[in-house]
Amino acid sequence: MALPMNRVYRIPFLLIVTLTFAGIGLDYTFPTNCHSKSTTLPDWIPQPVDLVLVSEPRLLQAAESAQKAVANAPDDAGAWGNLGNVYLVHGWEAEAARCYRRAANIDSAEFRWFYYLGLSTYKTDAQTAVDAFRKAIALDPDYPPVYVNHAHALRRLGRLEEARRHLLHVIELEPKNPFAEVALGELSLASKQFDDARVHLERALELNPAQSEAHAAMAQVALALGDKEAANRHAQAARRPSKHTEMDDPLWWEVVKVGVTAKRYAERGTRYLERGDFKNAATELAAAASSKPKDAEIWFNYGIVLLSINRYGKARKALEHALLIIDENDLEGGMSPKTPKEIEFLEIHSNYNLGYVYERTGDRVKAVAAYRRAIELKPDLAIAHAGLGVLYAKTGRIREGIAHCKQAIQLAPDDIKLQHSLATVYWQAKLYNNAAEVYDNVLQFDPDDKRALHQRGVIYMGKRMYSEAIEKFNRVLEIQPDDALAHGALGTAYLKIGNRAAAIAEFETVLRLDPNNRTAQRMLRGLTR
Numbered sequence: 001m002a003l004p005m006n007r008v009y010r011i012p013f014l015l016i017v018t019l020t021f022a023g024i025g026l027d028y029t030f031p032t033n034c035h036s037k038s039t040t041l042p043d044w045i046p047q048p049v050d051l052v053l054v055s056e057p058r059l060l061q062a063a064e065s066a067q068k069a070v071a072n073a074p075d076d077a078g079a080w081g082n083l084g085n086v087y088l089v090h091g092w093e094a095e096a097a098r099c100y101r102r103a104a105n106i107d108s109a110e111f112r113w114f115y116y117l118g119l120s121t122y123k124t125d126a127q128t129a130v131d132a133f134r135k136a137i138a139l140d141p142d143y144p145p146v147y148v149n150h151a152h153a154l155r156r157l158g159r160l161e162e163a164r165r166h167l168l169h170v171i172e173l174e175p176k177n178p179f180a181e182v183a184l185g186e187l188s189l190a191s192k193q194f195d196d197a198r199v200h201l202e203r204a205l206e207l208n209p210a211q212s213e214a215h216a217a218m219a220q221v222a223l224a225l226g227d228k229e230a231a232n233r234h235a236q237a238a239r240r241p242s243k244h245t246e247m248d249d250p251l252w253w254e255v256v257k258v259g260v261t262a263k264r265y266a267e268r269g270t271r272y273l274e275r276g277d278f279k280n281a282a283t284e285l286a287a288a289a290s291s292k293p294k295d296a297e298i299w300f301n302y303g304i305v306l307l308s309i310n311r312y313g314k315a316r317k318a319l320e321h322a323l324l325i326i327d328e329n330d331l332e333g334g335m336s337p338k339t340p341k342e343i344e345f346l347e348i349h350s351n352y353n354l355g356y357v358y359e360r361t362g363d364r365v366k367a368v369a370a371y372r373r374a375i376e377l378k379p380d381l382a383i384a385h386a387g388l389g390v391l392y393a394k395t396g397r398i399r400e401g402i403a404h405c406k407q408a409i410q411l412a413p414d415d416i417k418l419q420h421s422l423a424t425v426y427w428q429a430k431l432y433n434n435a436a437e438v439y440d441n442v443l444q445f446d447p448d449d450k451r452a453l454h455q456r457g458v459i460y461m462g463k464r465m466y467s468e469a470i471e472k473f474n475r476v477l478e479i480q481p482d483d484a485l486a487h488g489a490l491g492t493a494y495l496k497i498g499n500r501a502a503a504i505a506e507f508e509t510v511l512r513l514d515p516n517n518r519t520a521q522r523m524l525r526g527l528t529r
Contacts, residue, residue, distance in 0.1 A: 045070055046095040048087065056291070058260040062086050070099075077107035081116065082258070088120050089259040096120040097128075104135075111139040112251055115146055119252070122149060126156040144174045145249040151183055160187055178207035179247045182214050189217055194224045212242035239341060246271070262291035266298055273305055281305045296325040296346050297338070303353060316357045322350045348377045352384045359391055367391055382411035386421035393425040401425045416445050423455065432459050450476050454486060461493060469493045484513040488520055500527060 041047055045067055054060055066083040073079050084099030100117040107113065114136035122129035133150035140146070147170045151163040164187050170180035181204035188197035198221050204214045216238035222230035253271070256264055269284035285302040292298055303318035326347050338346075355370035371388035374381055389404030405422035412418055419442045426435035436459045442452040457472030473490040476483055491506030504527050510520035 041067055042071060044074075045083075046087075046098040048092040048095050051092075056261070059090060062258065062260050075106060077103040077110060077113065080106065081113055084116060084120070085255045085258045088116065089255050089264060090261060093120045093124060097125075104132075109139065111136050111143070114139065115143075115149075115251055116255070118146070118149060118153065119255075122153040122156065126153045129153040130157065130159075142173060143251075144170045144177060144180075145247055145252070147173075148177070148179055148183065148247065151180075155183075155187070160191065163187060176207055177247070178204045178211065178214075181207070182211070182217070185214070185217050185221070189221055189224075192224070194221050197221045198225070210237070210240065210242065212238045212240060240345075262288040262295070262298070265291065266301070269305065270301065273301075273308070278305055278309045282309070294325055296322040296343075296350075299325065300346050300350055303350070303357075307353065307357065312357050312361050316354065316361065319350045319354045319357065322346060323354070326350075344377065348374050348381065351377065352381065352387070355384070355387055355391075359387070364391060364395060380411050382408040382415065382418055385411065386418050390421050390424055393428045398425065398429045402429075414445075416442055416449065419445075420451065423452075427455070432462060435459065448479050450479055450483070450486075453479075454489065457489060457493075461489070461496070464496075466493050466497050470497075482513055484510050484517065487513070488517070491520075491523065495523070495527075503527060 047067070051060075051063060054063075063086055066079075066086045069076070069079040070083050080099045080103035084096040084103065087093075087099060088096035097117055097120040100113050100120060104110070104113040104117060114132045118129040118132035118136060121132065130150065130153045133146055133153060136143075136146050137150065147166040151166040151170075154160075154163040154166065164184065167180045167184045167187070170177050171184075174180070181200045185197045185200035185204060188194070188200060197217070201214050201218045201221060204211065205218065208214065215234045219231045219234035219238055222228075222234060256267055256271075259265070259267070265284045265288035269281045269288060272278070272281035272284060282302070282305050285298065285305055288298050289295070289302055299318050299322035303315045303322065306312075306315035306318060326343060351370045352374040355367045355374065358364070358367035358370055368388065368391060371384050371391065374384040375388065378384070385404045385408035389401040389408065391401075392398070392404065393401035402422070402425055405418065405425050408418045409415075409422060419438055423435045423438040423442070426432070426438065436456060439452040439456045439459075442449050443456070446452075453472045453476045457469040457476070460466070460469035460472065470490060470493045473486050473493060476486040477490070480486070487506045487509045491503045491510065494500075494503040494506060504524065507520045507524045507527070510517050511524070514520070
């Protein structure tokens with residue numbers, strides 16, 4: 001997911017702010033004249049002819065450093081490989097391939113040099129790539145990505161059955177690899193084996209439900225099988241921005257890490273975001289924004305990273321800036337041209353997430369406006385209806401809040417989070433019986449939903465149905481034994497039925513988990529006098 005178009009997050013969604021907003025400073029000074037130095041390189045060190053046209057200091061510095069390492073140690077395979085990585089990640093495949101060949105000649109027992117040689121040539125010289133991948137597999141037959149890329153190279157040469165065998169082997173090594181399934185589906189489609197293609201593509205979509213490439217192939221398969229309704233459904237899904245996880249390829253990640261262009265900073269930021277490493281994600285995306293300040297996609301994703309670490313003020317500025325770029329149609333500074341659908345996507349979800357930010361920062365008027373704008377742009381955006389419904393309830397507009405939350409559930413009936421939103425509105429309106437019905441619905445979907453169990457227990461407490469409440473709180477603690485809130489509620493329930501010893505034990509547990517819990521301290525003082 002180029003990063004934001006591939007993945008959507010409800011933390012609420014995806015990517016960037018400038019260095020000013022992020023509070024991150026980068027040193028753009030460059031102490032030497034890289035252009036003049038590059039002309040003194042030995043002839044045996046490959047150099048892209050257009051390197052002298054590059055004006056970005058970070059890229060020039062990375063190239064010069066890698067070139068110097070090779071010049072100082074011409075028999076070091078690692079130095080050649082690193083130079084190849086610098087070239088490959090910045091788009092100089094031919095020069096990268098020369099570096100990898102040299103590294104492989106020096107150290108012919110190293111898998112990665114042959115793998116990288118294949119990656120750098122499979123689009124332009126498929127036969128060389130096939131030979132390189134074959135040697136890599138001989139050195140390490142248990143690395144799934146090499147088979148996927150080998151299959152791509154074989155397909156370019158028309159060797160479809162060989163490609164199929166490699167992809168089937170990927171499934172043996174990694175049964176849940178959606179990229180192998182997509183490739184197998186495309187191969188079956190090309191050979192008009194439509195039933196087989198459907199099986200593989202359905203598996204791929206189970207693993208990556210919003211991968212547009214898989215939907216595009218499925219549309220063709222469904223049409224060939226005479227299912228026009230499914231073909232139309234998949235064709236519509238294929239037109240949406242693709243949102244899928246990237247293939248797990250640690251060696252390619254090593255290449256990506258040496259990239260110093262905005263695209264690679266953005267890619268790394270997205271990967272860190274997927275791993276929950278928000279600090280590194282923020283750093284990488286800030287650098288991407290500094291290079292491409294007019295890229296609405298980057299600002300959008302950066303805003304999501306900031307949201308995930310509760311930096312609401314800076315997230316607000318990032319998302320507002322994304323909308324400013326879109327509103328002014330000032331998109332020429334982006335990493336890639338945006339389709340109208342992609343621009344619409346960014347505008348919709350920037351507004352939705354701004355609604356969330358405004359609400360968190362207490363600006364309810366702007367929050368309502370942002371949620372309503374998101375709904376105006378996409379009337380079936382269930383999460384925006386739910387967000388607006390909860391916000392209306394907070395401002396006393398209960399009837400409207402309930403209506404929007406119910407509409408959200410109608411749009412996405414299987415989304416438990418939307419059920420929780422409706423229950424929250426009922427709770428705020430003190431309509432506890434209605435909230436109980438919703439929580440019961442949630443527990444039908446997911447019997448282990450801790451929030452629904454806890455709230456259901458609280459409602460039982462209000463009705464003096466203490467045995468039922470105790471059952472719910474105990475169920476929460478079976479799922480999460482260190483839940484201090486559930487221990488406190490259970491202690492209160494025990495106290496209500498006169499079981500002082502059990503109540504004391506529960507409040508002591510609360511204090512063990514949360515030593516500063518004043519409620520538990522007060523209850524224990526009263527029970528132990």
